[in-house]
Amino acid sequence: MRARYYASDMGRFIGNDPTHYQGGPNFYVYAANNPLTFIDPTGTISWNDTSRLFTGAGQLGYGGFQIIGGAGALAVAAPVPLISVPFTGGAGAYLYVPYWAYAGYYAAVQFPSGVRNTQAGAQDLRLFYEENRDNFAELGTDILSDLAAPWDYVQQFALYLVSSGDPNQLIGPAGFGMQNYLTDNGLFGYEIRFENDTNATAPAQIVQITDPLSTNFNWSTFLLTGIAFGDKILSMPPNAQHFQTNLPFSYEGVNFVVQIEAGINLANGQVFADFYSIDPDTGLPPPVNIGFLPPEDGTGRGMGQISYLVRPQPNLPTGTLITNVADIQFDVNPIIATDQVSPTDPSLGIALSNEAPVTIDDSLPVSSVDSLPAVETSTNFSVCWSGTNAGPAIVSYDIYVSTNNGPWVPWFLGTSNSCGTFNGQLGATYGFYSIAHDGAGNVQVTPTASQAITSVTANSPVIINAPMWNGDGQFQFTFNSTTSVNYTVEYSTDLIHWVSILEFEGSGGTRTVVDPNAGGSTERFYRVKVEYP
Numbered sequence: 001m002r003a004r005y006y007a008s009d010m011g012r013f014i015g016n017d018p019t020h021y022q023g024g025p026n027f028y029v030y031a032a033n034n035p036l037t038f039i040d041p042t043g044t045i046s047w048n049d050t051s052r053l054f055t056g057a058g059q060l061g062y063g064g065f066q067i068i069g070g071a072g073a074l075a076v077a078a079p080v081p082l083i084s085v086p087f088t089g090g091a092g093a094y095l096y097v098p099y100w101a102y103a104g105y106y107a108a109v110q111f112p113s114g115v116r117n118t119q120a121g122a123q124d125l126r127l128f129y130e131e132n133r134d135n136f137a138e139l140g141t142d143i144l145s146d147l148a149a150p151w152d153y154v155q156q157f158a159l160y161l162v163s164s165g166d167p168n169q170l171i172g173p174a175g176f177g178m179q180n181y182l183t184d185n186g187l188f189g190y191e192i193r194f195e196n197d198t199n200a201t202a203p204a205q206i207v208q209i210t211d212p213l214s215t216n217f218n219w220s221t222f223l224l225t226g227i228a229f230g231d232k233i234l235s236m237p238p239n240a241q242h243f244q245t246n247l248p249f250s251y252e253g254v255n256f257v258v259q260i261e262a263g264i265n266l267a268n269g270q271v272f273a274d275f276y277s278i279d280p281d282t283g284l285p286p287p288v289n290i291g292f293l294p295p296e297d298g299t300g301r302g303m304g305q306i307s308y309l310v311r312p313q314p315n316l317p318t319g320t321l322i323t324n325v326a327d328i329q330f331d332v333n334p335i336i337a338t339d340q341v342s343p344t345d346p347s348l349g350i351a352l353s354n355e356a357p358v359t360i361d362d363s364l365p366v367s368s369v370d371s372l373p374a375v376e377t378s379t380n381f382s383v384c385w386s387g388t389n390a391g392p393a394i395v396s397y398d399i400y401v402s403t404n405n406g407p408w409v410p411w412f413l414g415t416s417n418s419c420g421t422f423n424g425q426l427g428a429t430y431g432f433y434s435i436a437h438d439g440a441g442n443v444q445v446t447p448t449a450s451q452a453i454t455s456v457t458a459n460s461p462v463i464i465n466a467p468m469w470n471g472d473g474q475f476q477f478t479f480n481s482t483t484s485v486n487y488t489v490e491y492s493t494d495l496i497h498w499v500s501i502l503e504f505e506g507s508g509g510t511r512t513v514v515d516p517n518a519g520g521s522t523e524r525f526y527r528v529k530v531e532y533p
Helices: 119-131 150-159
Strands: 059-062 081-085 092-096 109-111 170-172 188-195 207-211 217-229 232-234 242-251 254-265 269-279 303-312 328-329 358-360 366-369 382-389 393-404 408-417 417-423 427-438 452-456 465-469 476-481 485-493 499-505 509-515 525-531
Touching: 059 081, 109 217, 188 207, 188 217, 188 476, 217 242, 217 269, 232 242, 269 303, 328 476, 366 393, 382 427, 408 417, 485 509, 499 509
Parallel strands: none
Antiparallel strands: 081 092, 092 109, 170 188, 188 303, 207 269, 207 328, 217 232, 217 303, 242 254, 254 269, 366 382, 366 427, 382 417, 393 408, 393 427, 427 452, 465 476, 476 509, 485 499, 485 525
């Protein structure tokens, strides 16, 4: 990431958010804890790059918007405070941009026909951005400076402003592929978000959260990592499995405390978090119109979250599905399950995608370099490899090579290709093996020997043809020679002692060898030694 480092095993940033509270109450969250929907390459802001519209006369939309009018009409699909900036490109051209809200960024661009790609419009957009820079999360650079065309200015600006999310939800770790594959040897990070609805008539005095963990988790590894609501961020002590505090609070001039207790019941694996608004003088709740979590108004004041880490049980079978669902209750209102399709209408049912599903991948990928001919006649030759895996797909290979039985050195690291052209040298022998990596992070066990071996020679190996006795009682045979290559023909009667009978430089074509002394021998062996230039 550009602004800070990301810890993939923890599913969170290592450094805190340089935009501070503009990124929400959790300073370490990555991609709104929903990386299947959002991305955050800068380390400062998350956005949805999965839904784009560009149709009709100047219409531009992104995920988080809906087209509600005719040509050129756009509107934000969520109630957020808007300000408008007129474009000099033509009457009726406006940029609608909200101020920062923890609920996310929303933006819409409305253009009349014929003015969407004007330099004047781009200049007005730049001027607006410069004058209102503090209202947006810092991106580290001017987000308009790297863009070439006026239309790109508008498109990129809107892109950086888009984000959305269910206000009451449980978000889990991000894995690989549609099945969200992860290995069972890391910590899984979860965040439970809760929000007092914008249409609520009073602040919430009590919020109770219960989250029964699956038996596929090792409950003893549970660690609280954060509690926050509104502009309050509570730091957890190291290795905390339980946290309790009374936090002084004030709302509408009324002072009270928020009794907070969170942790896990190790007997049954149930995670819990309780928030109570209490008048310290009476020990009772304050008046009904006073509470710690006001209705959300776009500032984040009505939002909260708890986050934790937990490790899965070891040696879970590949394909094990782990889901996680929390129940959230505001005061005495009906319980909201985080897997509900609608937080306000449980009759619409539940969705597996809302249960933070994770599929365990405990299988190691297997791969091999394809067999090679014993001899390659060209110094440049093709080497191919392939692999299989029971879990997620193989995403990359490491290919190693050994020269003349020497040490193994990498040829390719992290390649997604399945073949490569190797540049060898004459007279050398090469061995190859592959190591596969799957999408969940599992790595093949390193092979202990070559999976494919070949030697590089200038031409095909010498093949002796038509051995026979000639009419003079002499033994003869033929073989093909190569120009400028030196040959030595030798014979032996015991395969230990060898005697040269012919030395010559090849000139191409077939060479006939005659051994006049072969007569009378019971056994006679021949070999041809080749010396390349």
